[in-house]
Amino acid sequence: MAMTSEQAVEATALAGKGRSPWADARRRFFRNKAAMVGLAILAFVALFAVFGDFLSQWSNEELDYNVMGQIAQEGGPSIENGHYFGTDDLGRDLFARTVQGTQISLAVGLVGALIACVVGTLYGAVAGYVGGRTDNIMMRIVDIFMAIPYMFVLILLLVMYGRSITILFAGVGLISWMEMARIVRGQTLTIKGREFVEAARATGVSAPVIILRHIVPNLLGVIAVYATLLVPLMILTESFISFLGLGVQEPLTSLGALISEGAGTIAYGTTWQLGFPLLFFCLTLFGLFFVGDGLRDALDPKDR
Amino acid sequence: MSPLLSVRDLHVRFPIIRAGDMPWTKPRILHAVNGVDFELEAGQTLGVVGESGCGKSTLARGLIQMVPATGQVMWRGETDLLSLSPRQMKPYRSEIQMVFQDPLASLNPRMTLGQIIAEPLSTHRPDIPAKERRQRVAGMMERVGLLPQMINRYPHEFSGGQCQRIGIARALIVEPKLLICDEPVSALDVSIQAQVIELLKELQRDLGLAMIFIAHDLSVVKNISDEVMVLYLGRIMEKAPKARLYDDPQHPYTQALLSAVPIPDPVAERAKRIVPMTGDMPSPMNPPSGCVFRGRCPRAQDDCARTVPQPEGDAHRVACLHPGPLSAAEMA
Numbered sequence: 001m002a003m004t005s006e007q008a009v010e011a012t013a014l015a016g017k018g019r020s021p022w023a024d025a026r027r028r029f030f031r032n033k034a035a036m037v038g039l040a041i042l043a044f045v046a047l048f049a050v051f052g053d054f055l056s057q058w059s060n061e062e063l064d065y066n067v068m069g070q071i072a073q074e075g076g077p078s079i080e081n082g083h084y085f086g087t088d089d090l091g092r093d094l095f096a097r098t099v100q101g102t103q104i105s106l107a108v109g110l111v112g113a114l115i116a117c118v119v120g121t122l123y124g125a126v127a128g129y130v131g132g133r134t135d136n137i138m139m140r141i142v143d144i145f146m147a148i149p150y151m152f153v154l155i156l157l158l159v160m161y162g163r164s165i166t167i168l169f170a171g172v173g174l175i176s177w178m179e180m181a182r183i184v185r186g187q188t189l190t191i192k193g194r195e196f197v198e199a200a201r202a203t204g205v206s207a208p209v210i211i212l213r214h215i216v217p218n219l220l221g222v223i224a225v226y227a228t229l230l231v232p233l234m235i236l237t238e239s240f241i242s243f244l245g246l247g248v249q250e251p252l253t254s255l256g257a258l259i260s261e262g263a264g265t266i267a268y269g270t271t272w273q274l275g276f277p278l279l280f281f282c283l284t285l286f287g288l289f290f291v292g293d294g295l296r297d298a299l300d301p302k303d304r
Numbered sequence: 305m306s307p308l309l310s311v312r313d314l315h316v317r318f319p320i321i322r323a324g325d326m327p328w329t330k331p332r333i334l335h336a337v338n339g340v341d342f343e344l345e346a347g348q349t350l351g352v353v354g355e356s357g358c359g360k361s362t363l364a365r366g367l368i369q370m371v372p373a374t375g376q377v378m379w380r381g382e383t384d385l386l387s388l389s390p391r392q393m394k395p396y397r398s399e400i401q402m403v404f405q406d407p408l409a410s411l412n413p414r415m416t417l418g419q420i421i422a423e424p425l426s427t428h429r430p431d432i433p434a435k436e437r438r439q440r441v442a443g444m445m446e447r448v449g450l451l452p453q454m455i456n457r458y459p460h461e462f463s464g465g466q467c468q469r470i471g472i473a474r475a476l477i478v479e480p481k482l483l484i485c486d487e488p489v490s491a492l493d494v495s496i497q498a499q500v501i502e503l504l505k506e507l508q509r510d511l512g513l514a515m516i517f518i519a520h521d522l523s524v525v526k527n528i529s530d531e532v533m534v535l536y537l538g539r540i541m542e543k544a545p546k547a548r549l550y551d552d553p554q555h556p557y558t559q560a561l562l563s564a565v566p567i568p569d570p571v572a573e574r575a576k577r578i579v580p581m582t583g584d585m586p587s588p589m590n591p592p593s594g595c596v597f598r599g600r601c602p603r604a605q606d607d608c609a610r611t612v613p614q615p616e617g618d619a620h621r622v623a624c625l626h627p628g629p630l631s632a633a634e635m636a
Contacts, residue, residue, distance in 0.1 A: 020458050021413055195410035199474070202370060203424040204397030217414040 025221070028298040035294020041287035045280060049106055052099030057082030060096035061251055077272050086272040088258075089265050094276055097253055102280050104165070104254040105235050108172055109288075112234030113227045115173030120180025121223055125211050127181070128188025139185065142178045150175040154237075155246055163249040168241070172234050183226055184219055191218050221299035228292035232285045239281065255281045306381025308514050309344040309367075309482060314375035316359070316366040316538075320589065334589050336362040337373070338538040342531075346481065349508065349515040351529030351546070353522055353561070355585055359538035360518045361405075364484045367516075368400055369393055398428040401475035405487040407467030411459035417470060418455040421445065424478045440477060448473045448503060465496035469503065476507060482514045489524060501528055522565050526550055534558050537588055537596040544620040554620070554627040556601050557581075563630075579630065595625065 029035055058064065066074065066081065068091040077086040077094075085094040127138040154171040161167045191197065192215070200210050239256025241247040248254050255277050262274030315338060319331035337359045344350050352360050366373030369385065377385040385396060401424065404410035411420055421441045425432065432440075442452035448469040459467055468488060475483055485504065489497040505528060508515055519525050525532055526546060533543040534557060542555035553559045560579040567573045581600050586592055592599055598608040603626045615621040 019461065020416075021460065195404045195406055196412040198370070199402065199404060199410050199471075200412075200423065202368060202397065202402045203427060203474075203478075204394045205423065205427050209427075213415075214412050218412070 025298040029294050032294040032297060034290050035298075038287045038290025038294065041283050042291060045102060045284050045287060046106070048280070049099060049102040052102070053096070056084075056093060056096040056099060058093030058096050060092060060100045060253075062092065064091040064093065077276075085276040086270070088261060088273055089268075089270065094258075094273060097258060098255075098276050098280055101253045101255040101258045101277060102284070104248055104252060105238060105256070105281070105284065108168060108238040108254070109231035109235040109284075111169050112172040112176045112237075113230045116176035116180040116230055117223055117227050119173075120177035121184050121216060121219065123177065124181035124184025124186075125188050125215050125219065128185040129192055129207065129211050129215060131189075131192070135185070139182070142181055146178050151240075154241060155244075158241070158246045163246060165248055165252060168238065168248060172237060175237075176230060176234060180223070180226060180230070183222060187219050187222050188215055191215050225292060225296040225299060228288055228295055232288045235281075235284065255284075306378070307343040308346045308380060310376075310378040310381065311343070311367065312341045312376040312378070314340045314363065314366055314373055314377065316362050316371055316373045318371075332589055335591070336371075336538050336588060337366055339375075340535070340538075340540055341375075342533060342540075342543065344482070344514050344516065346514050347508070347512045348530045349517055349528055351525035351532040352516060352518045352535060353520060353525050353532060354535035355520065357585060357588070358535045359588075360520075360535055361486050362538075363535070364402070364486050364516060364518055367484070368397065368402070395428070398424060398478040399480050400482045400484065401478065401480040403468070403471050403475050403483065403485045403488045406491050407464050407471055408459060410471050411467055413459055416456050416458055417445070417450075420459070420470060421473045421477055424474060428478050441473075444473045444477050447507070448476075463496075464492050465499060468492060468496075468500050472500075472503065472507070476511070476513075479511070480513070482516070483508075484516045484518075486518050487520070488517075490519065490521070497524065504528065522550075522561055534561065537585060537591055539596055540615045540621065540623055541597065542620075542622050542624075543615065548620050552620075552629065554622040554629070555624045556603050556626075556630075557597050559630045595623075597624075 064081070064083070064087055077084060083093050083095065085098055088094055088097060123138065123142075127135045154175070157167055157171050197210060197214050200214055205213070235255070238247060238254060239259065242254050242256030243260040245260070247257055258277035259274060259281060262270075262277055266274050316336045318334040318336060320334050321329075321331045325331070340363055342350060352363065354360050362371060365371045367377055367385065369388070369390070373386055375386060379385050379396060379399070383396070385393065388396070415423075418438065418441050421444060422437050425437055425440065438455075442455060445452050445455065450466065450469055450473065454462075459470065462470065471488075483504075488504070489500050492500060501524065504515070504517075507513065515528070517525060517528050529546050531543065531545050532549045534541045534549075534555065536557055542549065542553065542558045549558065550562065553562055556579070560581040563577065563579045567576060579602065583600050586596070586599060592609070594607075594609040594611055595601070595604070595613050598604040601608065603624075605626065608625055611625060613623045613625045615623040
């Protein structure tokens with residue numbers, strides 16, 4: 001078919017790399033001020049977790065015998081003795097401990113969200129795409145699991161298998177994927193009815209390829225948003241478990257465990273023991289929520 | 305030689321399970337396509353027309369096992385497509401391709417043009433190296449009037465007509481023998497419709513394609529078809545070579561449809577008489593006895609309620625107990 005010169009000119013302008021839906025979303029995201037603030041906060045927290053150990057004068061295990069026994073008077077935050085955030089009630093450097101706690105908390109959040117993304121997405125997409133009886137059985141299994149109080153199971157797991165970080169990861173992962181599977185299944189049902197999936201089916205593309213090539217990429221927006229909101233949820237869960245005294249085991253620590261300790265000793269006037277872990281905890285949650293909000297706005301422009 | 309496609313007594317039934325039904329309740333049956341048969345020669349076009357919900361699209365999907373169908377669909381007189389398992393069906397899916405109604409919705413928004421058009425090729429011919437695949441895609445894009453430079457663009461950057469060209473390119477990249485067009489122009493502007501239809505005709509001529517062209521617009525079908533089949537409630541009402549059907553319609557339903565086609569001449573349009581057709585199409589869950597059209601038919605008589613008319617005749621088949629040309633009394 002012949003092209004008119006006008007079409008040709010327009011087409012030349014169009015030629016080259018296309019602007020993908022991702023590029024559009026990225027542009028919208030970077031224009032969102034709140035999301036940028038959130039991202040900056042998150043970057044700061046992440047840098048703190050990764051490089052904090054190099055700034056710290058003390059390791060997280062050393063006891064400072066100079067302040068031991070008189071924490072309330074000597075153990076406060078000070079530049080001179082190298083305890084930037086003060087010490088805990090045993091004389092351990094709180095800066096190093098907060099770095100370590102942030103690392104653990106972020107790790108728990110990220111691992112939980114990652115398990116949720118992978119397991120939940122695949123489970124939900126398969127249930128939604130296959131449909132019928134398979135869908136029914138798979139989703140009823142999720143319903144049954146959700147009906148079991150997860151905190152109870154998590155606590156049982158930690159009691160039975162000992163308080164280890166692996167069990168904590170496993171437990172958090174076990175509970176996190178179900179909500180994701182439900183959301184993904186619902187989205188899959190709508191995408192499944194779209195004509196491009198039908199076109200792929202009509203041309204003989206196999207079901208696993210359709211799920212991975214046509215369904216999942218169109219779900220990624222929803223998944224990304226939900227995952228960013230899931231990370232703080234995981235962190236909160238872990239902190240709650242740690243607050244109950246069942247979380248990570250000493251000498252490891254998490255923000256929740258530190259906050260718990262800080263709350264326990266606040267009566268002695270050592271407010272920094274609560275303040276600094278709490279500050280990082282809140283910063284992380286704020287950052288994640290802002291970024292999650294920004295992602296939602298960027299990926300679902302119609303939803304605003 | 306046997307025809308390319310020979311369909312005998314095709315039925316599509318959907319079980320309808322209502323919410324609140326017990327698992328052992330027998331589902332009600334929606335009989336979407338009811339005993340359709342036709343033959344299609346290579347290089348020919350069969351137009352399928354009918355109101356919304358008459359089973360046009362379901363018929364097309366039944367042919368290629370996209371919905372559960374019973375009957376016989378002989379491909380080149382050798383293979384009954386309905387008897388094949390999904391795995392056995394796969395090679396035939398490259399021979400029969402489909403173009404869809406909504407141009408934008410039929411393209412994955414996360415894939416580039418090149419990926420979309422290449423998908424059938426990489427599915428059926430994974431042996432073709434990536435470089436050659438790219439060349440074929442570029443060649444096909446040129447063929448349907450898209451600039452090959454746009455290969456890395458995304459569907460949302462194109463207009464409806466361009467998207468439909470992408471859909472056509474995707475269907476033709478595997479050199480099919482039969483193209484099923486499911487209302488390919490219904491979602492397009494009239495000026496673009498003509499372009500797309502001309503493109504389809506041109507490609508059909510060059511590639512020797514057979515086509516099943518579904519539309520609810522009789523004038524569009526007239527332009528492109530060799531034969532036209534009129535469906536109502538999943539049944540064939542009338543099927544004839546194009547000229548016979550448009551010049552000498554025998555079935556009152558066809559007559560009513562044709563009389564409703566607007567004429568682009570105000571004087572003729574105003575002088576035109578429209579055959580009145582009252583009411584809506586009955587529910588396919590609960591079709592009337594006898595002739596399914598009798599409830600809206602100006603010629604309905606007592607025997608219409610008792611006997612199901614079968615499509616009779618050879619080249620010009622009419623499923624009506626009282627066929628015949630339109631009488632003056634029937635026009636309001």
